[in-house]
Amino acid sequence: MDKISIIAIIGGVSAIVAGQALEGGNVASLLQLTAFMIVIGGTLSAVMLQSTPRQFLTGLKMLRWIFVPPPNDAEKQIRDIIGWSQGARRGGLLSLEPQVGVQTDPFTRKALQMLVDGGEPDTIRAVMDVELSMFEHARKQSAKIWDAAGGYAPTMGILGAVLGLIHVMENLSDPSKLGAGIAVAFVATVYGVGSANLLFLPIGAKLKNIIASEVAMKDLIVEGIVAIANGENPRIIESRLRGFLALHN
Template identity: 70%
Template sequence: MDKISFIAIIGGLTAIIAGQALEGGHIGSLLQLTAFLIVVGGTASAVMLQSTPKQFIAGIKMLRWVFAPPQFDHNRLIHDVISWSQTARKGGLLALEGTVAGQKDPFTQKALQMLVDGTAPEALRSTMEVEITMFERARKQAARIWDSAGGYSPTMGILGAVLGLIHVMENLTEPAKLGSGIAVAFVATVYGVGLANLFFLPVGLKLRHLIDAEIACKELVLEGLIGIANGENPRLIESKLKGFLALHD
């Protein structure tokens, strides 16, 4: 569980509420269901319109990564690759056949199988690089819905503000109704800008960082298997793969 994400969200909300209280405002004035429906409903609709159902559902599912991110253990992968390299050095590529079925990651399993089948290093690299590219594109298209939400949300806040002001204009002869209309107008803007900058955009950026770490795992495995296919010394392979730790360790 990523505690810093919970701390960040709670800290952001606390800062806004505390600021409101310090200025003498009522916390209850920030709770406007109408403004919330306009901003969240409008933003969700715009994001759904620009996305395919598969992209939208995948992006929503990835939200759990923010609070419970998948663990990408690059050190363990390096250890595994070196172990495979030593096995292949002693018994040949066919000695790795028993390790193929035990791989949970489909990418690693496919690449290992191609290695065991004697695929040329150039063919192995070109085939698996296409798979990495397509996988990365699908992941980032799904994560992009949060960036899009961050773009639409402030605009929906402005739309809510305009609707609130229209309501105010329609009731100028009834002063009792002016307060609620003005509240909706300004709170909608707070919701739009606040959600964009405190949630949607940070979520999108964090998901991209996690996707980069996931892609680095696949690139690490591929680079290691290419080294094995070329018959490189396990120590040389290990030294090369440790370069992946500079950014993601």
């Protein structure tokens, strides 16, 4: 569980609510269903329009990473690779065949299978680099829906403000309806700017950091597999792979 994300979201919302209360404003005035529908509904619709169904749904699923990041234990991965290297030196590459079936990550399983099948180091690297490039591209395209939401939300807030002011102008002769229209106008702007800068843009940035960490992990795997294919000493392989740990701190 990523506690800092929970603290950040609660802290950001609390700061806005507390600021409203300290200025003597009514906190309940920030709760406007109409403004929420305009900003959030409009933003989601715009993001859906620019995305493919796969990108949009994957991007929504990635939201859980903000609170529960995917497992990414570089230390364990290095230990596994060193174990494979030692096993290959003792019993040959074919002795690693049982390890292929227990891998839950398709990327790792494919790289290890190519090693067991006797693939040349350059061939293994070329194939897995293409696989890694496609993985990174797909992940980043899905994460971009949150950056897009951060761009559209303020504009939707302005749209909500204009609609609220139109409502006000239509009811100038009825003072009892002016308050609601003005509230929608200003609260929509708060929702648009607030959601973009407190949620959507930070979420997009954090997802890109997580993706970069995932890519570094898979790059580590490729480096280790290629080193085993080259017959390098396990101690040398370990020393080289530990350079990747800085990307996981």
